[in-house]
Amino acid sequence: MGELRITLEEVEHVARLARLELRPEDKERMRRELDGILAYIDKLRALDVDGVEPTSHAVPLTNIMRDDEPRPSLPRDEMLANAPDPHGDFFRVPKIIED
């Protein structure tokens, strides 16, 4: 196969960064699809952007300040109602620290 813009190792690395488990049979397909899209995106290289300011938002954003007044939050039981594994007042997760 050869000259794709992205290697299989990079696909695996990016999947790890993105917390996405890819099946072995999907990795090569993902690699080819990303390569196709990146090939199209490469047309951006044709433009001279030296000295051009980046635009992160089309409308200038300013800080919106408000008084630091406490207000009620959403009720705890309603927030926990959507949790896949609530435990009392907590969200339960698999172990984080190694044995």
Added chain:
Amino acid sequence: MLTELSLSELGERFRRREVTPTEAALAYLDRIDAVDGEVRAFLMVTREQALAQAAASDARFHAGQPRGPLDGVPIALKDLFCTRGIRTTSGSKILERFIPPYDATVVARLGEAGAVVLGKLNMDEFAMGSSTEHSGFFTTRNPWDVDRVPGGSSGGASAAVAAGMAAASLGTDTGGSIRQPAAFCGTVGFKPTYGRVSRYGVIAFASSLDQVGPFGRTVEDVALMLQVIAGADPMDSTAVATPVPDYRAELGRGVDGLRIGIPSEYFIDGMSPEVESAVRAAIATLERLGARTEPVSLPHTEYGLAAYYVIAPAEASSNLARYDGVKYGLRAPGGKDLIEMYAKTRAAGFGDEVKRRIMLGTYALSAGYYDAYYGRALKVRTLVRRDFQEAFERVNLIAAPTTPGVAFKLGEKADPLSMYLNDVLTIPVNLAGLPGISVPAGFTGGGLPIGLQLIGRAFDEATVLRAAHAYERATDWHTRRPKLGPTPGPNLGKIRP
């Protein structure tokens, strides 16, 4: 038939006491029963809630105290607007059982205006797509030809309005997701200026691009919807405090004296000749109505799509990091530790297109590639924005096709890039944050709708609506209806106990 009236006509009938909101809600629910098996626009029909809202509206009219033009009007919502107590999926399996504990600001505002919500509408998963084929649940069909897509990502929202299953609806537009399905289904779809409408409670895709907007069967109807949802919101600091004019009052001013720019870059190679000739005819109509047209150049148009497919996936990869199987949504079993649980949950909950975009965005933001992709795309975004700024120094509006082609067949755009190319004429407007509308501008010989796109200056929705309205008055495309389902019988509109 009640379900063929425009929103404003239906409201007039309520005010004249010829029809009640409950009768209208029942007519729409019957219409959904009759034709949504074919169209499949709704992910959920909220029948009980709709009838309760309609009854409350009946009482207001009975007491002589209706709330305004939307009171009692049956509408529906793309399924990424959080609705308190009602499942909201964003078209994704990962949110299949998510019940929001609060309403999006736009949902609350429509509720305060008295609108009756019929249900939640299908969409491409997390608004990533142009056909609804990337819905985690099923594909919506185009009411004009059920073998074709309705467009996307707000495909359900446009199809429902086209098929007479809602008087109006609400969608979102990140790269064309309102205007493209409006063009494909022959509805009016309006993306307001970035910052015009609150996004609090709207499930995020790409936060520097996402904007909420209405679908309707007439320009007046989308003006009435925008009136209710527009304006600052303490819960969304990107919803700016620019004053909201009375859009309907501005509608009748016509286009006499308006300068309309025609960008040559929007009439691209490979474009459907029928789309091109319909749009050129629409421009001639605007001239006949008194607008002055002139060529303008938007030279970076062809780079907009490439910049978008870096910026939007980058923002999406960050926004969608929240789906981690902890606080809400799906959790896949079998994760031995937290990281593995995340990876399994996201693998099980996201569809292929969402995974592609997360991968692409993560790659574009990752060490070693950030400057080459993301940094460069943001600079190209500046160039696209400047093109519009320069054009708008000379013209009030820009007129162009909404899409290069008409609704395509289901499965026709299997390659991701060929699907993305659909949005080449809508994406630059999002990059620049401008208001853009698609209005019906004709049909192909095969009977498929064609859309005219009108683009305005930032926060000048009023001029966009006014020109769209003038064009609509001069044509009858918006009065055509798709033929669907069984012939309307005596059951439609009947009042149930």
